[in-house]
Amino acid sequence: MTGDRPQQAAAFGDPPSVRQQPLITIHENDNPNPDSLAAGHRRKRRGGGGDDPLPPSAARPRQQSRAGSAAAALAAGAAEHGDDRPAKRQRTAKAVAQAALALAEQMEAAEDEETGEEAAAPPAPPAAARPRQRRQRVLVDVHGGVGMSAAGRQQLEPEERLERIRRNEQMLRQLGVQEAAGGLAAAAAAEQHAAQPTARSRGPPRPRERRPALPAAVLPARKSARQRGDRPLTQEEAVAAAATELGAAAVPDLSQATDKELEHGALLDLEQYFKLIGQDISEAVHxxxxxxxxxxxxxxxxxxxxxxxxxxxxxxxxxxxxxxxxxxxxxxxxxxxxxxxxxxxxxxxxxxxxxxxxxxxxxxxxxxxxxxxxxxxxxxxxxxxxxxxxxxxxxxxxxxxxxxxxxxxxxxxxxxxxxxxxxxxxxxxxxxx
Structure with missing residues (x-):
């Protein structure tokens, strides 16, 4: 197949540069990365010590690159020496396609040979399945760094628990947690107080002006004894006063008088009353x-x-x-x-x-x-x-x-x-x- 390559290239009008170069040089610039696997193997082969075959994963990209580069070279040569007539262009395209197809079949045959060699190797034994591990809850002592299970935590002695509580409190004091909490509460209270509207501050109270006391009004004398505050007269005192005013010689005895007689005892006859007030009743109707x-x-x-x-x-x-x-x-x-x-x-x-x-x-x-x-x-x-x-x-x-x-x-x-x-x-x- 390699011996037929110059003849096929000459048949399609390959340029001299393409005909003189070997097939290996067609894909030298396909992978510009010098650190790639293909470039490493290429440098190794050029150094003279490259008898080791390439792995299939590394050889496959190289062969695909070779097929693409060959097809591209054939197409370029045909375009350079070909005719511009439509029939000529169709024949040239057909020849390029056939050459690419033949090269692809050659590459597939090489891949089949490599795959057969790998299949001949003895298969590796399957890895033994690891037993499933169940998760176990473990408590870690942050002070001593010793791990213990939950059951062990419950079986702690009272002295050890008290000791841990004491160490926790000591650590909180060292970290200043209580002081920080107090400061945070004070800051929140100050912020809340600042957000509230400030009340107007009142000045000192002004002394009230005391007006001079007004003199007591002189009230007229009360005609009524009750309104004047005098003690009202009893029935006997009223009868005695009336008899005295009328000039009576003797005061009637009211020791055996009834309530009605006592009530009427302070009253005066009409003649006595009008005589007392000095009114003439000579023409009055009796x-x-x-x-x-x-x-x-x-x-x-x-x-x-x-x-x-x-x-x-x-x-x-x-x-x-x-x-x-x-x-x-x-x-x-x-x-x-x-x-x-x-x-x-x-x-x-x-x-x-x-x-x-x-x-x-x-x-x-x-x-x-x-x-x-x-x-x-x-x-x-x-x-x-x-x-x-x-x-x-x-x-x-x-x-x-x-x-x-x-x-x-x-x-x-x-x-x-x-x-x-x-x-x-x-x-x-x-x-x-």
Missing amino acids: TDGRFHGWVNPVVCERYGIAGGADTAWEAGGGGQFSFKIDKKAIPSSLKGRGWRDARAFSHTQLQKNPNSYFYRHAQGEWTEEEHRLFVDTARAHGVGDKWGLFASYLPQRVGYQCSAYYRDVIIPQGLVIDKRFRMSRNGKAVYVG
Whole structure:
């Protein structure tokens, strides 16, 4: 095959440089690395001592490089001496391909021979399988460097454990762990305090200006003994004081008096009271506290009321008199006015019991004319009860208004002397019966 190489190269028009060089020199520059395995063997062969065959792994790249270089040289020679016609180019390419194919077959045959020599060698015995090792947990003593198992750790003597604890604490002190932890905590606290908004610092408190004390106000003298803070008088002391003021010769004996007598004992008769205050009562009306008249004749004629009490009572249905209100007799139309039961019931008694009607049904303010008419009616018919009938003589007045006016105005002014009333030292009429 080597002897046929110059003829094949000449047939394809190889240049003289290619024909004169041996086949070994075609791939000298394929691997420029001088330290490669192929370069080492090449230098060894050139030195004359290279009879050792190359290993298959090293010879295979060299043969592949040789085939590639030969194909490249043939293609270059054909391109240099060939024709530019398409048919000529096709024939040249075909010849190059055939030469490359033949060279590849030669290389494969050489590889088969090398593989057969390697297979003839006796096979190496298989390596014995190593037994599987189980992991064992081992504790290492960092102080003494002695390893022990977990079971041995549990079997330590108490003295040895205490000794190890002591050594650990000593090592922590030497490393300054506690000081470092304290410093870290202090630094964290300082950082947290610095992050918080600083409160405004308050200066020293200013002394408060004391205003001069105002002089105590002079209050007027209290007229009331209770408001003045004086001890109130007892019943005996009040009676004695009243008798002294009136010039009484003897003080009544109140040792056997009842509570009501003691209560009324401090009160004064109307004549004594008005004499004490110096008021003339010669023209005052004296009454026994009874009203002996009937409804005003003008009112009787206006509303059709009977001329007497017995006649009116029988005309209105009769029956036994009672102060209890009969709610069944109140019409529903009167309940819708918002009246109380007493006023609604009295509204139904105009014909039968005019006293009840006029006691609650009238309105208006007291005038001077009504004041004069009140005294004239008392002088003519008496005064003290049956205020509904009495009020029929006073237009726009009701019985309870006349009763209150009698107690609050008429008696204190000395216009009527009623034996059932007494006067207190402050001028208030008190009913004693």
